Amino acid sequence: MVRQREFDEERALDDAMQLFWEKGYKATSLSDLTNKMGIQRPSLYSAFGDKEELFEAALRKYIKLHSSDIRTKLQNNLSVKEAFRTFFEDLVEEEYKGSPSKGCFCINTMVELAPYDEKFEILTREHQMYLSVIFQETIVTGISSGELESSLNAKMLAQTLVVSLIGLTVLMKSRPERSFVDNSVAMILSLLK
Amino acid sequence: MVRQREFDEERALDDAMQLFWEKGYKATSLSDLTNKMGIQRPSLYSAFGDKEELFEAALRKYIKLHSSDIRTKLQNNLSVKEAFRTFFEDLVEEEYKGSPSKGCFCINTMVELAPYDEKFEILTREHQMYLSVIFQETIVTGISSGELESSLNAKMLAQTLVVSLIGLTVLMKSRPERSFVDNSVAMILSLLK
DNA sequence: AGTATAATATACTGAACGGTATAAAATGAT
């Protein structure tokens, strides 16, 4: 080893993640990437491979962060109902305060790439399955503690919450009236009896 | 008027719709379009304007077809519960038999373009609102006939069903285990009491 | 039949794309 890399790989990957997250795969050019990452083209290729490999690394990083973020949010609350309520309400609040957020990188990828590339089909599917497991565990906790009715089917309910989360996230991209989203959240949460 | 157009505009627009629906805006090139539509580039420009105008026309056509298709499916049934059940189950069945379908053109556009172009934000939002109205009318019918409990909030429920429809459509792009989707559908339908 | 008009087909434009060859700059090991 002779000359050391001048840029922070993790920092550069984070910049790439933000860009792909915001604009998607096709709409993000290599010039966009090198500008945002602050590195030259050959440095990008030597460090991350081609555009698709960089995208995959960025998505994997997002999925890790997203998973632990959701886990934290759901566990940061004594009440399970309250945890889900603040989780969904914060999701909505984040989207409606000021300028729109970028939505979910994984969901964007499900739409843009999953149908045409098995690698991304699997990656995004496994993330959704993982989220449903986190949800399920949280629901089971609520049942065990007596907060939720023992008649609830934790797995089915968790899967339904994942579907609802996806639906809300995508719907909000069209910026519907807030009441549309609020009503849906309220009704979805009513499933947690 | 002197020389008449050699191609069927409506047919050509339908071809463009299929292509944009399948591949999205950016991933569909003008060469893809002229090949599929069977016309030359200048014919396309003179008949439909530029790529974005053609895309908008294609999306508007899809939205019209989709609206009336859903209206038909929901009204083709004596029981409201049964109508929604077959609607959602057919949606899933269509996706899982053989090769995957193209999903929903409007949802794809919500993800790819709505956040960056107000024209498509409005267009897609209004379609989702329209769908929720169709759903709401159907639910009200069920309440009036006594099939559904009068305590149901038709509007909230309809909006929730739209969110669920979006979530299911997007989730299926990652081709999850069928039970994941079936469970969600069953739980969503349980809201129709 | 001749002419005006509009729709074709061909070929081209400049720009942007993803990716890379080449060479200069920098550093650890000897």
Place this chain on the structure above:
DNA sequence: ATCATTTTATACCGTTCAGTATATTATACT
């Protein structure tokens, strides 16, 4: 201090992109 090695920076590659200029073909009207 020199050398081997790897990262930089610049400039370039062929390809594809959306869009158009040009010229040919076909039709309706006179």
